[in-house]
Amino acid sequence: xxxxxxxxxxxxxxxxxxxxxxxxxxxxxxxxxxxxxxxxxxxxxxxxxxxxxxxxxxxxxxxxxxxxxxxxxxxxxxxxxxxxxxxxxxxxxxxxxxxxxxxxxxxxxxxxxxxxxxxxxxxxxxxxxxxxxxxxxxxxxxxxxxxxxxxxxxxxxxxxxxxxxxxxxxxxxxxxxxxxxxxxxxxxxxxxxxxxxxxxxxxxxxxxxxxxxxxxxxxxxxxxxxxxxxxxxxx
Amino acid sequence: xxxxxxxxxxxxxxxxxxxxxxxxxxxxxxxxxxxxxxxxxxxxxxxxxxxxxxxxxxxxxxxxxxxxxxxxxxxxxxxxxxxxxxxxxxxxxxxxxxxxxxxxxxxxxxxxxxxxxxxxxxxxxxxxxxxxxxxxxxxxxxxxxxxxxxxxxxxxxxxxxxxxxxxxxxxxxxxxxxxxxxxxxxxxxxxxxxxxxxxxxxxxxxxxxxxxxxxxxxxxxxxxxxxxxxxxxxxxxxxxxxxxx
Numbered sequence: 001x002x003x004x005x006x007x008x009x010x011x012x013x014x015x016x017x018x019x020x021x022x023x024x025x026x027x028x029x030x031x032x033x034x035x036x037x038x039x040x041x042x043x044x045x046x047x048x049x050x051x052x053x054x055x056x057x058x059x060x061x062x063x064x065x066x067x068x069x070x071x072x073x074x075x076x077x078x079x080x081x082x083x084x085x086x087x088x089x090x091x092x093x094x095x096x097x098x099x100x101x102x103x104x105x106x107x108x109x110x111x112x113x114x115x116x117x118x119x120x121x122x123x124x125x126x127x128x129x130x131x132x133x134x135x136x137x138x139x140x141x142x143x144x145x146x147x148x149x150x151x152x153x154x155x156x157x158x159x160x161x162x163x164x165x166x167x168x169x170x171x172x173x174x175x176x177x178x179x180x181x182x183x184x185x186x187x188x189x190x191x192x193x194x195x196x197x198x199x200x201x202x203x204x205x206x207x208x209x210x211x212x213x214x215x216x217x218x219x220x221x222x223x224x225x226x227x228x229x230x231x232x233x234x235x
Numbered sequence: 236x237x238x239x240x241x242x243x244x245x246x247x248x249x250x251x252x253x254x255x256x257x258x259x260x261x262x263x264x265x266x267x268x269x270x271x272x273x274x275x276x277x278x279x280x281x282x283x284x285x286x287x288x289x290x291x292x293x294x295x296x297x298x299x300x301x302x303x304x305x306x307x308x309x310x311x312x313x314x315x316x317x318x319x320x321x322x323x324x325x326x327x328x329x330x331x332x333x334x335x336x337x338x339x340x341x342x343x344x345x346x347x348x349x350x351x352x353x354x355x356x357x358x359x360x361x362x363x364x365x366x367x368x369x370x371x372x373x374x375x376x377x378x379x380x381x382x383x384x385x386x387x388x389x390x391x392x393x394x395x396x397x398x399x400x401x402x403x404x405x406x407x408x409x410x411x412x413x414x415x416x417x418x419x420x421x422x423x424x425x426x427x428x429x430x431x432x433x434x435x436x437x438x439x440x441x442x443x444x445x446x447x448x449x450x451x452x453x454x455x456x457x458x459x460x461x462x463x464x465x466x467x468x469x470x471x472x473x474x475x476x477x478x479x480x
Contacts, residue, residue: 013389014391014429059273088294
């Protein structure tokens, strides 16, 4: 049965990919026995029978287990409302934020987290029937409030590219010896010893977003970083 | 009845602007023109020029509008006060604009996977910056390209084109003169990959044969415009590559 695409082909919404006897993953839907793309994407042909479509544009769709970076948008009676770049609001309850029980009558929640604070959180539940459909927790290691540093916002569909195949890109980025936290919602937090490194790293991440669909990107980024490091060494 | 046009609409097989009846005006498409928006496009059909901006999917406000099983889409078609030729258009939304907004929303909805985003809202803004006929067709194309640029899941793009009857001849992509003095007007929205029609309006009186011929011409014109739209989407990505390498 036919395959309608070639490797690295750009597909548009509605373009046929292959018949349903292929295994097609990514942003695709089935129409009349054929897989069609539902957004702008690049085709990856894995082998004889499997095809993957990599989206070039997309919005963040929250999933349980995702690590996200959010802003506190409101302080409520027993928790906080967060913006995690999803179409729904997220909720962090006091229970999921503090290790020891606290007395809600005497403790002002704003002393723990206030509006505008940035947190790394993990999504624990999604239920669209609730007022705040997304529930998050910060009660795990590597989660919690973020201080200082720089936040870079990129398109959520480019996040896998910033991480790279088996973490190859993130490995290259960590040559700068900075703290890098990648949220699945496309927010990336970077914190370096030197503020100039932060600005440089932010520009590199934006470049990865812009050139995500090109080949040999990891090597080019590695080259840029090595050049930057050697120039910085001379100063 | 209607007055005579200031210039003849059709002389031989040439229209008032020098086109043949089955010829569309020069089409221009550019993606990502409104950087604040999640997706945007500007589309020109000759002198008709429409800017589209898409925001969302986001939380639906006011809350009571939200639907439990799918997103709602809000479309605002608006003509800028400076878009028309003779008199300044009143910027307040007119009866006509409110109606076109609804018609365009209904033409876009079948192409978008609204069920992927329950309780959310997708905002589509369409601003006609220069009007010279076929504004709703150009708006439809612009809106659908802006939705694709925003990465909203779509079954297919929707491309709009108008077909009309001038002096008994079927002509595609009417300009405002032909729209005003022609005998019939058929704006049509087509999903080119799937071949489905999502917008079909008609005025004037048409015979069955002429209507069939008009729809056939519309499909052909849509194919042409779709090719240009695809190139524009591609350009947004592959210019960045050339800069890089």
